[in-house]
Amino acid sequence: MTGWIRRLARALPSGRPLPAREWNPRHRAILWILALHIGGLFAFALVRGHGVGGATLAVIPLGVAFAAAAQRVFSRNVRAGAATLGLMASSAVLVQLGDGVIEMHFHFFVMLFVITFYQEWRAFLLAAGFVLAEHAVVGVLAPQLVYDHSEAQHHPVQWALVHTLFIAGAAVAAIVNWSFADRAHDAERRIAARMEYEAERDPLTGVFNRREFDRRLAGASDGTHAVVFLDLDRFKIVNDSCGHAAGDTLLCQVTDLMRDTLRAGDVLARVGGDEFVILLHGSTAEQAAVVAERLRRVVGQHRFPYQGRDFTVGLSAGVAAVHEGDDRQAVMRAADAACYAAKHHGRNRVHVVSAGDKDLARQGGQAHWAERLMNAMNQNTLVLYYQPIVPTAGPTGARFGELLVRMRGDDGGLIGPGVFLPAAERYNLVTAIDRWVIGAALERLAERYRDADPGDEVFSINLSGSSLGDASLLQYIRDELEEHGVPPRAICFEVTETVAVGDVGRAVAFIRELRALGCRFALDDFGSGLSGFTYLKQFPADLVKIDGSFVRGIVHDPLDRAVVESVHRISHEMGLRTIAEFVEDTEILEALRAIGVDYAQGYGTGAPVPFDGWLAEHALEVPAAVA
Incomplete structure (x- = not known):
């Protein structure tokens, strides 16, 4: 009952x-x-x-x-x-x-x-x-x-x-x-x-997401608080070598470690793949730095065994104070920049925002240039320049040159890549620049080759490390070549030695795909990475560009001359032609000619000029039958 x-x-x-x-x-x-x-x-x-x-x-x-x-x-x-x-x-x-x-x-x-x-x-x-x-x-x-x-x-x-x-x-x-x-x-x-929970939580780790963190940060008042921006070091090794499932497991373990270390009232959020941020209520920047250091030690001591292998990760942290009346998003940017400064100075360390911080000023400048760079690509105000690559033995009739990118300034002047490329690398915009250069170059060459044959002329385009091996970029190049009707033999792609040896298999596969279409490849800045000539045998390249740091001193420094001679001789043994960079005067050019280097590039042989102007000045002759 x-x-x-x-x-x-x-x-x-x-x-x-x-x-x-x-x-x-x-x-x-x-x-x-x-x-x-x-x-x-x-x-x-x-x-x-x-x-x-x-x-x-x-x-x-x-x-x-x-x-x-x-x-x-x-x-x-x-x-x-x-x-x-x-x-x-x-x-x-x-x-x-x-x-x-x-x-x-x-x-x-x-x-x-x-x-x-x-x-x-x-x-x-x-x-x-x-x-x-x-x-x-x-x-x-x-x-x-x-x-x-x-x-x-x-x-x-x-x-x-x-x-x-x-x-x-x-x-x-x-x-x-x-x-x-x-x-x-x-x-x-x-x-x-459940929907409310999921709307404010990261689905993998269960901690708050970026939107909820921003809301709580905006609501933090009555006193001083601190924001700690965290980025895992060496996490990509786990993801790339063991797969995303292993990476997800490690992220959950690290999240639990951080949660156990923090106070009950502290706000922990995951704001990126391996990025976290913490709001410490009632804490000064100095107190937050102590917490960040404790987190760094705890995470650094954690061992992650997976399929017979043992991994460890580090933690880089940036700390910024939050005072009443502060722009909360500006504080977040400062903490993010401080974290990047910690990574820039060797990783696995804590960087605290301070007055007159040069590292943060540099990061703020990079954010400014990144914004300007995105606007330039969207508004098509980047400019292509052309620098000739000339045969050391004298004119041959063939045209060979490298396409360089510049940015148009607000005053109409030109801004060199040394100013905006660091920002592009920091904010992952380099691949976007590569795409812009490829698209802009092929569009102009399509007009040039509409009624004429390119003959032996070649235009060289640089590819960044993030672009190398990008399957979507590979398909983009195929599509652009086909759409614009540009013969692949007229395009030579350049990749730096250090980028190529970073992932040999991926680089070789990427190069072979484009060479199969008819494109040429040059190994750029060879000698700067000290990778040895062993790697040279693995790359299906057509040309080797000798790093300019050795070319500059070829006349007065016997060691630089010996490096240039060695690179040239071994490249020729492998059937590759050589290009010397930074040829600034006739004396260097004569020394390169004596060694037998095939091509020279630098202000001593030809300064960069606007590509559109070069195209107009060096128009191809249209066959009479076509005319």
């Missing part, structure tokens, strides 16, 4: 009390309904000939119930119970004034619907109990007031049970319907709560 009672209790609606903002207007509505019944039943009693005294006596119980239900000194349960009894009593009075006519009993069901406003199943028990007691007692004392047929009048208690069963059945139906609605509302609340 106890088990059945428990199961019945679980089946009932949850019975959570309505909030006051919902319960109060519902209760007021029920009181209005009860008050209308008091007036209506008084008038009905007069019509039925009961006189003022009889009519007053009939509605006195309803008035008492109304008075009790309207008293705020009573609890909500007492007030709801009084109102429920008043409604049921109004039905009983109506039945009695109507001499027990069966149609009058329908009023009980109407009042049963009204009490559902309370969403309290105990009210239904009270209603059913009232019907049983009233029908039984009045049915025994004056059965003609309750029932209009002889069977009920002779067996009032039995019919009281029958009426109560009908009321109970209606109540059960209402409760079941309410229970379903209650469960649906619970499901909606759970979904809403």
Whole structure:
């Protein structure tokens, strides 16, 4: 029996009390309904000939119930119970004034619907109990007031049970319907709560996301706080060597370590792949630096074993104070720049923002140049320049040159790549520059080759390390060559030695794909990376550009000359032609000619000129048949 009672209790609606903002207007509505019944039943009693005294006596119980239900000194349960009894009593009075006519009993069901406003199943028990007691007692004392047929009048208690069963059945139906609605509302609340949780949380680690962190940072006031920007060191090694599943596992472990180290009120958020940020309430920059150092040690001591290998990661951190009135996003940028400064100075360290911080000034300058660079690409205000690459043995009729990129300044002047390329590298814009240069160059060459053959001329374009191996860029080059009708043999791509040896397999595959189309390749700045000639055998290149740092001193420094001679000799043994960079005068050119270097590039052989102007000056002759 106890088990059945428990199961019945679980089946009932949850019975959570309505909030006051919902319960109060519902209760007021029920009181209005009860008050209308008091007036209506008084008038009905007069019509039925009961006189003022009889009519007053009939509605006195309803008035008492109304008075009790309207008293705020009573609890909500007492007030709801009084109102429920008043409604049921109004039905009983109506039945009695109507001499027990069966149609009058329908009023009980109407009042049963009204009490559902309370969403309290105990009210239904009270209603059913009232019907049983009233029908039984009045049915025994004056059965003609309750029932209009002889069977009920002779067996009032039995019919009281029958009426109560009908009321109970209606109540059960209402409760079941309410229970379903209650469960649906619970499901909606759970979904809403889950959506709210997911809207403010990082799905992988469970900590806050960037949007929620920004909201909490904006709301932080009343005193000094601190922001710590964190970036994992060597995390990419785990991702690249073991896959993203391993990287995700490591991120979750590191997140748990940080969460265990921080205070309960500190706000931790993941704002990037391996980037986190923390808001330390009530902390100065110095106190936050201590916390950041503690996090750095904890994360650095963590070992991540995976498939028989053991990995460790470091932590670079930037700390910035938050004072009342500070621009919160400016603080975030300062903490981010401080973190980057920590990585720039060797990684796995903490950098605190301070007045006159040159590192942060440099980062702020890079952010400015990154913004200008994006605008320049969007507005097409980057400019192509052309620098000739000339044969050391003298003119041959063939044209060979490198395409360089410049930015147009606000005053119309030109800004060299040494100013904006560091910002491009910092903010991952180098690949976008590569795409712009390729697209702009092929668009101009399409016009040049529309009615003429390129012959032996070659245009060299630099590719950055982030572009090398990018499958989407590879497809972009294919599409642009085909769309503009530029012969691939007219394009030579340059990659630096240090970039190429960083990922030999990827670089070789990328180079082979483009050489298969007919493009040429040059290994740029050879000798600067000290990678040795072993790598030279692995790259399917056509040319080797000797690093200019050796070419500059070729006349006066025997060691520089020996390096240039060695690179040239070995390259020729492998069937590769050589280009010397930074050829600044005729003396260097004569020395290169004596060694046998194939080509020279520098201000001594030709300064960079606007590419559009060069194209106009060196227009190709259109065959007579075509003309």
